[in-house]
Amino acid sequence: MSPIEQKSVRNRLLAALSPDDFAVVQPHLERVQMDMRRITIEQNQPITHVYFIERGITSILADADEGRVEIGMIGPEGLAGVSVLLGVDVSPFAFMVQAEGEALRVPAAAMRTAYRQNPGITAVIGRFIHALMVQTAQTAYANATLNVEARLARWILMTHDRLGRDDLPLTHDFMSMMLAVRRPGVTTATHVLEGASMIRATRGKITVLDREKLVDLAHNTYGVAEAEYARLMATG
Amino acid sequence: MAVKGLAVGHEGDELPNDAALREDVVENARALMQTRIGAVHNWFDCTFQVTDEAGHLVLTMPFSEAL
Numbered sequence: 001m002s003p004i005e006q007k008s009v010r011n012r013l014l015a016a017l018s019p020d021d022f023a024v025v026q027p028h029l030e031r032v033q034m035d036m037r038r039i040t041i042e043q044n045q046p047i048t049h050v051y052f053i054e055r056g057i058t059s060i061l062a063d064a065d066e067g068r069v070e071i072g073m074i075g076p077e078g079l080a081g082v083s084v085l086l087g088v089d090v091s092p093f094a095f096m097v098q099a100e101g102e103a104l105r106v107p108a109a110a111m112r113t114a115y116r117q118n119p120g121i122t123a124v125i126g127r128f129i130h131a132l133m134v135q136t137a138q139t140a141y142a143n144a145t146l147n148v149e150a151r152l153a154r155w156i157l158m159t160h161d162r163l164g165r166d167d168l169p170l171t172h173d174f175m176s177m178m179l180a181v182r183r184p185g186v187t188t189a190t191h192v193l194e195g196a197s198m199i200r201a202t203r204g205k206i207t208v209l210d211r212e213k214l215v216d217l218a219h220n221t222y223g224v225a226e227a228e229y230a231r232l233m234a235t236g
Numbered sequence: 237m238a239v240k241g242l243a244v245g246h247e248g249d250e251l252p253n254d255a256a257l258r259e260d261v262v263e264n265a266r267a268l269m270q271t272r273i274g275a276v277h278n279w280f281d282c283t284f285q286v287t288d289e290a291g292h293l294v295l296t297m298p299f300s301e302a303l
Contacts (some may be wrong), residue, residue, distance in 0.1 A: 075279055148271055188275075191241070195241070
């Protein structure tokens with residue numbers, strides 16, 4: 001199998017590394033399919049690999065009374081499994097594929113060594129870890145202050161950002177799990193967004209029609225984490 | 237924003253009988269009333285409807301009956 005070249009990667013963290021830093025990680029990269037609902041990191045189990053997302057989305061899930069609730073979302077802008085870089089072998093949260101795609105995975109021990117021994121890698125991934133913390137904080141803020149329609153608007157925007165297309169393959173059942181709201185609640189919220197011409201909803205699919213209206217509805221819970229990531233990645 | 241018309245969900249559940257259906261609707265209606273949905277100002281103006289796979293209406297329940 002030919003080595004994975006930096007110019008071909010879609011993951012923004014890998015793309016942001018200097019050629020020398022990328023060369024440190026390159027021998028360990030393994031391309032893997034990310035099938036829908038695959039659990040890549042099990043809750044409270046040793047993390048064997050970290051995953052640079054190439055296409056699709058992985059969700060960080062916490063256990064809630066009625067199942068699992070999403071507390072973080074990682075797409076091609078990021079890396080799943082950063083705990084191991086911070087010296088922690090297990091996560092209290094599960095990581096599940098919420099939109100299928102591909103990832104480049106690296107064994108946990110190899111990535112930890114690369115992260116610790118190469119300041120350039122530490123800098124790039126450290127910025128992402130900060131951005132992920134900001135995103136998680138914004139999710140807590142959204143969950144505490146917003147109604148379901150606004151939370152759904154924010155979640156659709158975040159999904160839209162990561163998939164990079166207007167048609168999003170989303171069932172009400174799946175959105176219900178991600179937002180920890182019973183399915184009729186998602187159905188009602190979807191109807192509200194559709195009534196305001198923000199989206200079009202068909203069976204198993206949401207089409208984004210008007211991002212500006214969705215951003216307005218999500219208030220300032222959307223945009224802060226995104227701006228922080230853009231600012232940090234622009235610092236080089 | 238206010239919600240208007242019928243919010244349709246196509247993803248169903250299989251339930252064994254009418255009693256189980258009614259119980260499920262009551263549970264879902266109660267959960268909806270406890271959910272922060274800004275567009276619904278008065279749940280007592282709303283009705284929960286259930287159809288079978290063919291689209292035939294099998295149950296209509298005003299939210300007031302779910303209390």
